[in-house]
Amino acid sequence: MIQILYIEDEIDIGSWVTKELTEREYVVTWLKNGENAEKYLQNADIVILDIMLPGLDGFSIGKRIKNEIADLPILMLSARTAVEDKIEGLSFADDYLTKPFHPDELVARIEVLLRRFQKNEDILEIKHLKVYTKDRRVVNSNTNEEISLTGKQYYLFQYFIRNLNQILTKEQLYEGVWGETYMEGDKTLMVHIRYLREKLEENPAKPMIIETIRGIGYRVKV
Structure with missing residues (x-):
């Protein structure tokens, strides 16, 4: 699943854009400012960035992002239509879309940028699985069928x-996937691992991919 880091302080448009993109099965992380944006960059496939933000403006944030990860595409999304703003935005960003806009146009521009920046797929082989890490796909190499994982299942496997x-x-x-402190007795992780094994393992009763290390935790090894 494609992960989008969206930085926008206007609640109405931020809620609308997030809803539209989520309905199209993108995973959207919406921030109201760029203060903690660097925490989310490594998992992002694309950044959508407003200009007028509290604190650092979008120009400053965008330049910092490009300096840190040059091949992470940035789409500027702004109500500022002046040619000077567009020129400044496009001096570092990869596209510039002015408000108002139709969601279909936004999606089309996102897809163009993703194709432009698409890297060669990294394929990781684990037992009978082929994991296409860039494309976030898992395929059973015995049957050549793609294994459908929910968002949280994939994050856990990732x-x-x-x-x-x-x-x-x-x-x-628990802390790495859910971002919360684990409470003893919470069954959430155990349930997700059981569901994940049902999809990934040839024999979920005797797991070979997600190993249980008794008294400690779990491991996936190649």
Whole structure:
């Protein structure tokens, strides 16, 4: 699933854009300012950025993002229509769309940028699975069928992939995926791992991909 980092302080338009993109099955992280944007950059496939923001303006934020990750596409989304603003925005951003706009045009521009910046897919092979990390797809190489994972299931599996061959505690997994402190007795993680095994394992009763390390946590190894 494509992850979008969206920085917009206007509640009405921010809610509308987030709703439109979510309905089109994008994963949207909406921030009201750019103060903590750097925390979300590594997981973002594209940044949508307003200019007029509290604190640092969109121009300053966008330049910082490009300096940090040059191949992360940025789409400026602004009510400012002056040629000077567009020129400044396009000096670092990859596209500039003025408000008001139709959501179909926004989606079309997003897709163009994603295609332009598409890298060669990294394929990770784990037992009978092929994980296309850039495209966020998991395929059963025995049947050549794609395995459909929910957003949270994929985030959990992705966290394992980022920490391949490492034993991860329940606390690490819960905090890494849900962003909250793990409470002893909470069954959320256990339930998600059970569902994930049902989809990924050849025999969920004898898991070979997501291993249980008794008394510690779990591990995915290659």
